[in-house]
């Protein structure tokens with residue numbers, strides 16, 4: 028049993044210490060918004076925030092989250108920056124199949140939390156670990172710029 | 180416009196069935212429209228005359244709460260059909276757009292593709308193939324609602340108007356929800372008239388995705404997200420070599436892992452079942468399996484390519500033959516000889532394959548993201564011994580398809596059914612990314628060998644081309660229709676029917692179909708994914724050999740092909756083709772028709788320290804009517820990204836029988852930092868409607884490699900580009 032603070036609530040989960048956060052969140056806490064894409068920190072579909080920083084939950088064991096705040100896509104509507112990012116995503120109609128988008132939004136929100144006005148190069152650096160097979164990259168870029176403008 | 184010219188339909192010669200039932204507080208009005216005449220599959224034509232349509236067959240439901248639920252005969256996999264098909268119904272129904280809800284239809288004969296005769300999402304065909312059926316469903320329902328209102332108000336139906344989900348008579352209004360029940364009891368009108376295109380309010384307008392909100396807040400349900408109480412998750416160990424079989428296995432270590440619930444053998448390997456994915460995966464990795472690797476243990480793609488090269492020099496089966504190309508080439512002022520190759524490619528949709536199955540005594544439920552419900556249903560019925568109608572396919576959002584989730588062999592659905600059958604209960608079988616990259620159903624590897632003779636004026640006067648590769652259609656239900664005289668149409672599409680060849684008096688196209696045990700499948704744009712690259716490269720080679728501008732040269736060759744020209748000219752104009760490029764930038768152009776649409780692209784690239792950077796792609800399409808211009812643009816952006824990843828860096832290779840790639844670090848796809856600026860322009864067209872999901876893929880590779888040639892003088896003849904410029 029480990030206690031994880033997920034989206035502001037402590038949860039007791041029957042997870043072995045080495046279970047990646049991704050599976051504790053998806054299969055045990057049954058929060059399915061965080062996605063599995065590669066399992067080896069190559070695609071970003073599993074991106075969540077650990078104490079506000081974007082991490083790849085598929086390679087981070089639950090033991091690393093004990094005593095910290097874990098935030099998932101399900102909580103972004105209550106996050107000040109997350110809300111703006113989601114609104115920009117909607118405005119620009121970014122999504123296609125949608126499977127990568129939780130991870131994209133989590134990565135973009137963490138980027139904007141650290142960098143109020145990211146340049147294209149900043150976006151490349153922060154977002155290139157998040158694959159979108161549907162190629163929504165131009166709209167993700169536009170949405171991040173739009174969100175930055177709203178936040179300014 | 181092809182479809183809108185057919186403004187009225189005679190319902191008396193067709194069979195409409197409407198049924199009413201209350202489902203979750205809403206009335207169901209079910210309309211089914213019999214199969215259209217064209218069929219891809221032989222032996223299915225009889226269904227066209229079949230007056231009795233099987234249930235279920237609803238295309239829309241009207242709820243007493245005014246909601247309009249549209250049932251999709253096609254699967255949403257990113258292409259925005261979740262929005263486009265409702266637009267067609269809403270247009271004719273004069274529905275209130277804010278009241279539209281969408282569901283995937285179940286697997287049933289009524290939802291068969293109007294052209295292909297089976298339930299499938301593919302071939303970039305959904306919008307054009309449903310353009311009439313969904314509009315008709317909307318128009319018919321509107322007519323019934325108007326009749327119901329006329330009766331209720333005691334007025335002549337001809338005096339009534341409909342608007343925004345209401346029937347209006349003077350200052351009286353009745354909502355569709357209020358009228359739904361009465362409408363279901365109305366006599367089906369003998370004819371209904373579709374709107375004149377000039378009266379369209381929704382069709383042709385950029386419309387936001389209806390699946391946007393749930394895909395933004397994480398609540399959208401994909402196959403991976405299915406959670407049925409008591410379900411177990413299975414991960415399967417499959418043979419490291421295609422066709423290998425389990426000799427024996429030792430599961431003692433796997434069974435010791437806490438949470439592992441069962442280990443079962445299935446035809447494709449050994450499945451470990453556990454409470455959750457992580458435990459099942461650990462269990463799978465702990466299996467010790469002795470494999471009989473079979474006859475493919477020596478498979479080597481480099482060797483295969485050598486074999487293809489030899490084959491290309493031999494006589495193949497004719498795919499197109501006009502005149503005498505061999506002697507015509509002898510008379511040419513100049514000849515070009517070139518060999519092009521393209522590798523095996525995995526689709527690698529973002530969501531790894533998965534399927535959840537629950538088998539009961541007289542029913543079976545299947546939850547999955549599939550592009551091919553009909554064949555999946557048949558496959559599950561066969562494995563479980565049930566009747567197809569006892570198998571319920573619950574289609575959920577697809578985390579990408581690109582062709583991989585439309586498998587006539589129903590591979591991942593069948594395997595999941597075998598696992599559930601062997602283990603009992605509800606089982607979600609999940610593939611790892613490694614399973615996906617190594618698990619096959621690839622775009623086949625191809626080799627093209629071409630010889631082109633140019634006349635003194637630089638125009639091609641003779642053309643010979645041999646194509647070598649596996650057939651996608653062989654062994655599928657499509658074989659009888661798609662393979663004629665040994666030639667798989669999808670192996671040669673884009674070459675045998677090339678507009679360039681139409682003007683060349685002497686040409687010969689030959690095919691060598693290689694039998695190999697590597698599972699292959701259509702990959703976004705199918706044969707065009709390699710033929711577009713080869714043809715547009717060869718034409719570029721010819722233009723340079725003729726010392727002519729590649730755009731001017733293409734214009735001359737395509738002078739009798741107005742739709743190619745329209746796309747080509749629009750892309751060139753928007754890209755500023757006649758302006759000089761910035762220093763260090765090369766510009767390339769390509770145009771290709773596929774799936775009834777004509778797409779031209781101009782790419783601007785630079786090469787630094789051997790690495791290609793694509794800065795900008797200007798794209799123009801003539802697809803006829805653009806039903807939703809914004810989602811159309813999104814599809815072209817998507818196709819460019821998808822095709823560009825393959826152009827730059829994706830490939831599947833084999834050594835010692837095994838796939839050498841495993842995950843996104845070595846099966847590389849396009850990332851954000853590689854994405855060019857993309858501008859999409861739509862040719863204002865009243866021509867026949869084509870598709871938009873795939874046609875953006877074929878031109879990107881040649882636009883980029885032609886730009887590299889313009890910049891560096893190096894002709895890329897083998898994909899991916901990889902380190903060829905280093």
Ligand code: FES
Pocket residue numbers: 062063064065066067068069070071072073074083084085086
């Ligand atoms: S699933 Fe974690 S990075 Fe891909």
Ligand code: FES
Pocket residue numbers: 122123124125126127128158159160161162163257529578579
């Ligand atoms: S929207 Fe499909 S993978 Fe990104």
